[in-house]
Amino acid sequence: MKIEDFIDFKKIFLGEKGDLFQEGNLIEGEILDIDKGLVSIHIKDFGVIKAKSEKPLNHPKGKTLSFIIKESSPDKIQLKPILENMEIKRPSLSLNERDEYLLNILKEFNIKASPISLEFLDNLVKFNLPINKENLVYGIGILDKLEQLLNLKEDEAIVLPNSREEIEDIGKEDVRNLLIVKEDESIYKTSLKESINATIEEIRSIVPPNEMGIVLQKAIIFFIKYNIKPTLNNIKYFLELNENLTLFSKDFEKLKEILDKKFTNHLKRIIINSDGSKNLSEKSQSKYNDSLNKILNYLNDYSLNVNENLKDKIEELINKIDFLKEMNKELTFVYLPLNLDDNIQDTVITLLKKNKRESRHKDKLNVFINLNTKRLGNIKISCLVSNIYIDIKFSGINKEDINLFKSREDGLRTLVETTGYEIRAIEYLFEDNYSILDSLIVNRKTIYNLDVQV
Incomplete structure (x- = not known):
């Protein structure tokens, strides 16, 4: 089907949503109306379009379909339904139907179906990345x-x-x-x-x-x-x-022997002076990157005059700092190895914030806390913050400890209210391997990740 030419295609291509209609992309649309071959479709993240169907479209109103962008130019956009007899995102979708849906997408892209390609495509859908x-x-x-x-x-x-x-x-x-x-x-x-x-x-x-x-x-x-x-x-x-923030932080312990505490305090001050997540600016990110570069230069010089054993450790640390710089190309990813007090060991705080170009999402953020305790084990806490409301999910809690946590819910709500926020929901998940990546499936907003051992 072809999108009708009364739409300003050039405006679409030059607009902020132009990438949505790039050739090869997969988009979703709800059928609003069909009148003599003219189909009104509500495209997710765009709005309503009208398209001329070259073949009879046997779908009732309200159906949500996937369309592949078969052709895209400033003069014409052509769509093709992927699986004409299936409504996507249906809770009752069976495994066989899901596989059929994925197989049809791979077929449209001329990609060989395999366990890897099917699983990868399924995860692209879950993470809401462009399917192209x-x-x-x-x-x-x-x-x-x-x-x-x-x-x-x-x-x-x-x-x-x-x-x-x-x-x-x-x-x-x-x-x-x-x-x-x-x-x-x-x-x-x-x-x-x-x-x-x-x-x-x-x-x-x-x-x-x-x-x-x-x-x-x-x-x-x-x-x-x-x-x-x-x-x-x-x-x-x-x-x-x-998977293991403490493992990542071990090499940074070497900094304590090579550099003084000014390294950590300087980076911490950058975040504090930025008023947390709301104003973590590009200037602050630039200061953080400058600090990483200074440390890299110092370590490269320092490694020239040490024994081989220490040199290997320093090179591993250099590689990890290079990795943090790589993360900061598209993100504001700040890694801070901190000791909060004498009772907390190997504490790692990482802040993950989307770049300023995605600042329209800053009203929602996801806080992911990894809490290692001596008595209760490893507890993971995912908090979705929307406006003044917080939805909390606990995972990794032993079943025999659930009642302990539930008995403290009122106290937690009261404590949170003193900060100006309100807990809207508390949920307990029995998933031992819940991670940052899992939280991204549900919400792809600003992320804070705290790894605390008590």
Whole structure:
């Protein structure tokens, strides 16, 4: 079907929502009316359009369909329904129907269906990322390569084709550039298998084997969303942040030996002076990046005059700071290793805030707290803040401790009210592996992540 030409296509293309109608994108629309082949459709995140259907459209009013943008130009936009007999987002949607829906999307993009491609597409939908061929090919390519690296055979080698210079750190290479060949193929002089295997084993130690696939899927979607380079280093460090913040913070303990406390206090002051989430400005982000650059320069000079053992630790710290800089290309991601008091050890506070270009969402934010306690274990708390209201979800609480938490709900509500906010709902989830990525499925707004051990 073609969108009627009384719409100003050039205005659409030049407007802020022009990306919505890029060729290959997938959009959702509710059928409002059908009159002699002219279909009124309410497009999510855009508004109402009228399109001329070249074939009879046998769908009742109120149906929500997926459309692929088959053709898009300043003069014409052509849509095609993906699965004409299915209403999407239906609670009763069966597994077979869901697979059929996903298979039809892959077919439209000429992408081979596989467990990886189906799962990745499903996660793109959950995270509300643009469903287009570019994102699918990019993400599936990374995941295919990671699967090969995780299942490397003894007679296989890893090489970097067309590399004329000595590779300083293979962990900084895009994983898609790595090539897996038989070891007896002598055309390649150097195998990178040993150094890459070391990083792969570190990744294995972070994520349980039965969760590796889904965690990597979500991580790569996060990388796509925020334009993060898919290197082994970046993947490893992000998994540490998502799965075990304390593990990520260990290398920063070395800063206490090399630098004084001014490092942490300086970064903390940047956030405090910014009035928290509402005014964390680009200027503050620039100061934070400047601090990271100064530390990097100091560490690079410092590493020249130390023994090999300490040098390796410093290089790992340098790599992690490089990763934080990478995160700050599209985000304001501030990492602060702090000690709040004598009773709290290895406290890590990270703030994740969308760039100023997405400031229209700043009225909603998601606070994710990872609380490690000596008696109650690891408790994860997800808070969705909307205006003055807060919805709280607890996970990781032992069933025998639920009543303890419920008995303190009134006290928690009273405490929160003193800050000007109101708790709207409290929910208890029995999911041990609830993470930042899971909270993003529900809400993709500003995120604060606090990891506290008491």
